[in-house]
Amino acid sequence: MIVYGVFQPRRPIAEAVAELAPGARVDPVDPYIMVNLGVVADTPFGRETPDLWQASVGELHDLMRRASSGWHPALAGLVEHIDDSSIYPVAVRRLEPTDPWTATRVTLLGDAIHAMPPSFGAGANSALRDAAALTRALTTAVDGRAPLLSAIAEYEAEMRAEVFPVLRASADPRAYDMDFTPVDVPVPGRD
Numbered sequence: 789m790i791v792y793g794v795f796q797p798r799r800p801i802a803e804a805v806a807e808l809a810p811g812a813r814v815d816p817v818d819p820y821i822m823v824n825l826g827v828v829a830d831t832p833f834g835r836e837t838p839d840l841w842q843a844s845v846g847e848l849h850d851l852m853r854r855a856s857s858g859w860h861p862a863l864a865g866l867v868e869h870i871d872d873s874s875i876y877p878v879a880v881r882r883l884e885p886t887d888p889w890t891a892t893r894v895t896l897l898g899d900a901i902h903a904m905p906p907s908f909g910a911g912a913n914s915a916l917r918d919a920a921a922l923t924r925a926l927t928t929a930v931d932g933r934a935p936l937l938s939a940i941a942e943y944e945a946e947m948r949a950e951v952f953p954v955l956r957a958s959a960d961p962r963a964y965d966m967d968f969t970p971v972d973v974p975v976p977g978r979d
Contacts, residue, residue, distance in 0.1 A: 789964050790856055792866060793822040823866055825852045826880075828964055840877035848875050880905045882959050885952040891941035897922055901947070902955045907963035914951045921946055 796819040797804070805814045827834050833855065838847060849872055856867040883903045898915030925943035929936040962968040 789826040789828075790852070790863075790867070791822075791824040791826065792863070793824070795820050795822065821866060823852070823870055825855055826964065827851075828961055830961055843877070845872045845875050848877065882955070885948070885955055888945070888948065891937050891944055893936065893940070895922065895940050895944060897947070902951050904955045904958040905963070907958040907960075908954065910954045910958060914954060917950065918947055921950075 795817070797817075801814060801816055805812050827837050827840070829835075829837075837851060840848065843851070849870060852867045852870065852875075853864075856864045858864075881903065882905050883899075883901070885902070897918035899911065901918075902914060904911050904914070922943050925934075925939040926936075928934040928942075929939040934942070957963060960968070
């Protein structure tokens with residue numbers, strides 16, 4: 789899987805910084821296209837891929853060329869013209885869903901409890917969902933509608949029910965298949 793990302797600011801960086809954070813120093817960034825090759829280990833392509841951490845930059849670039857071989861010339865051309873000095877391997881890691889635990893005054897949200905690969909683009913959204921749910925839970929405790937530990941336990945149970953299926957599905961090797969629809973991911977409003 790190759791992902792292309794275009795960075796083209798809506799307005800000059802210096803202008804935006806001057807308005808949003810006067811006095812801040814930000815290096816200028818020219819528009820660019822990011823090209824990312826995702827290799828799934830247990831696939832035919834992944835099995836013939838060298839150890840990315842031991843490979844030279846040239847080997848990594850050749851791997852990207854091989855992955856885009858036969859593609860539309862414009863897409864393959866983007867890979868061909870990558871500046872070798874910008875190529876480096878990155879490991880995508882994730883957490884395994886954990887079993888329920890006894891609620892305490894310390895709780896977790898976002899990547900601290902459910903770091904996931906970017907397969908579904910759900911990591912940041914899940915963290916925001918957690919923040920909103922935890923805010924609601926703490927508000928019930930502050931308003932005296934629930935004891936603090938009960939409110940936290942409720943938040944944690946809801947988080948596990950809502951986010952752990954997404955975590956499991958995002959880690960499924962089929963998540964990179966465009967036709968994969970994880971049946972165990974709950975869809976709000978559909979029961």
